[in-house]
Amino acid sequence: MLVEPRVKTFPSVTIGIPTYNEVNYIENLVLGFLETSYPNLIEILVADGGSNDGTQEIVKKLSDKNARVKLIHNPEKVQSAGLNLILSESIGDVFIRIDAHSDYAPDYIEKCVDALQKSKASNVGGAQRFVAQTSFQAGVALASKSFLGNGGAKYRNPNYTGYAETVYLGCFWKKSLLDIQGYNIKASHNEDAELNLRLKKIFDITQISNQDAELNQRLMAVNKQAIYIDSKIRVWYYPRKNWKSLFIQYFQYGRGRYLTSKKHNIKSQIRGLLPFVFISTVILLLIIDFLFPKLGLPIETLIVIGLFLPFLESLRVTLGYWKGFTSEIWRGSEDKIPSFFSRWVLCGITLLSMPLAHFSGYGYQLFRNQVLRVNNW
Numbered sequence: 139m140l141v142e143p144r145v146k147t148f149p150s151v152t153i154g155i156p157t158y159n160e161v162n163y164i165e166n167l168v169l170g171f172l173e174t175s176y177p178n179l180i181e182i183l184v185a186d187g188g189s190n191d192g193t194q195e196i197v198k199k200l201s202d203k204n205a206r207v208k209l210i211h212n213p214e215k216v217q218s219a220g221l222n223l224i225l226s227e228s229i230g231d232v233f234i235r236i237d238a239h240s241d242y243a244p245d246y247i248e249k250c251v252d253a254l255q256k257s258k259a260s261n262v263g264g265a266q267r268f269v270a271q272t273s274f275q276a277g278v279a280l281a282s283k284s285f286l287g288n289g290g291a292k293y294r295n296p297n298y299t300g301y302a303e304t305v306y307l308g309c310f311w312k313k314s315l316l317d318i319q320g321y322n323i324k325a326s327h328n329e330d331a332e333l334n335l336r337l338k339k340i341f342d343i344t345q346i347s348n349q350d351a352e353l354n355q356r357l358m359a360v361n362k363q364a365i366y367i368d369s370k371i372r373v374w375y376y377p378r379k380n381w382k383s384l385f386i387q388y389f390q391y392g393r394g395r396y397l398t399s400k401k402h403n404i405k406s407q408i409r410g411l412l413p414f415v416f417i418s419t420v421i422l423l424l425i426i427d428f429l430f431p432k433l434g435l436p437i438e439t440l441i442v443i444g445l446f447l448p449f450l451e452s453l454r455v456t457l458g459y460w461k462g463f464t465s466e467i468w469r470g471s472e473d474k475i476p477s478f479f480s481r482w483v484l485c486g487i488t489l490l491s492m493p494l495a496h497f498s499g500y501g502y503q504l505f506r507n508q509v510l511r512v513n514n515w
Contacts, residue, residue, distance in 0.1 A: 147255070148178040151247055152230030152312070156212065156220035157197075158187040160238040165196050167238055172204060176247040180230055185212040185220030218321035218329040225312070225320050234309045241269070241469075243372035250309035250371055257366040260314040260337045263305030264371030265296040269469045271376065273476035277484025278377040278384060279467045284455050286448060286489045292367055299369045304334045306373060327387075328394025335398065338364040374469075384488065385495040392499025400507065445490070452486035 153171055157164060168182055184197045186209060194209060201207040210227060212220040225233060234250055236242070243249070253262040268279035281287035288294035292302040308330065318336045325332040378384040426433065456478065459467065468475055476484075506512040 149231040149251060150178050150180045151176065151232045151234060151251065152228035153179065153182040153234050153236055154221055154224035155184045155236045155238060156217040157184055157189060157193055157238050158215065159189045159191045159193060161191040161193045161196065163238045164193050168200050168207060170242065174247050179247060180206065182207045183210055183224045183228060185210040185223045187212045187215035187220060214323060216323060218325060219323045222320040222323065225315055228312060231312055232309060233312045233315055235307045237307055239376045241374040246371065246373065249368065253366060253368040253371060254309055259366035260364045261305060261308045261310050261334060262366045262368060263308045264368060264373050265298065266294055266306035267296050267374045268377055269374045270467055271470040272379055273480050274380055274484055275377050276467060276476050276481050277488045280455050280459060280481060280485040281488035283459065284451050284489060286451055287492060297369055298367055300367060301363050302365050302367045304331050305365055305367050325394060325398065327390035328398050332398045334365050381491065385491055388492050388495035389499035392496040393503040396500045396503040448489035449486035452482050452489055456482045456485055
């Protein structure tokens, strides 16, 4: 008996881009998607949070030339609010979130939609591949290759394909986003992870009786298959350009991690808690050593090891990408390729800074909630 081949369908797609002062990126980004070979891209909606650098003027000019491009004003100024505005005006069956500070493969839309259809997931995406145009970005990009920098997250592994906890950015069935009422505008720095948690909890397995083991297992399987990563979906991310902005970013990640775990009453993954636990332990030992010096705790040794290990790991990673640095990571001009020493030092500084910033943000938010009784959500 002959089996008829599956007819490939092309659901309508909305591209959503939240922006603020993206004058150097927005035009090439929008034009790149307008040139896609995907046959059913019906709109590119840009939600701008009050840019004053010419971003809005560029989008308006593109809109005049192509009716699929539309500018939306985002008075709240945060990404999650902008994404919700886009969602409320979108008419596509599929909603693809785009970040202005990333590069996308020419077949990005095709691969996203294909993965969404085949995986039966609510949200699909690719790995967050770090690339660089400056020396500091190079250090951050190299740090992302280390377990100390990525915590073993599946969405940081460009070779991983399968179900996961979260993805970079995301491609959704619009109906799935509407079912959970879109993005949480209070989750201003952890909105992706928080949204994916709600996608996975459409069925609340914590309320199922333990006696109904079969139903429990079935719902757990459904939840685990809500988020899907496909290595064929290729996107390249440009990290922060200086230490201050990186520290602020990871400080906010730490705050968001605490708030998300608190709101959803879940235990944080070890990669999220590790910076807080490690640095808290060191601080506690310092206090004990100060109060009880006769105990002779090896505090100095622990501090030296804590400072030495990131740079040792940085050396390992930098050596590992000695030959592949220019082809896999560097996107700047050839005459500005940072030296090996510069890459090693900046990678080490990044591996030190990210956990410290994350700890600070997590601890700050814990103090606000548990001591000051300030509930942000």
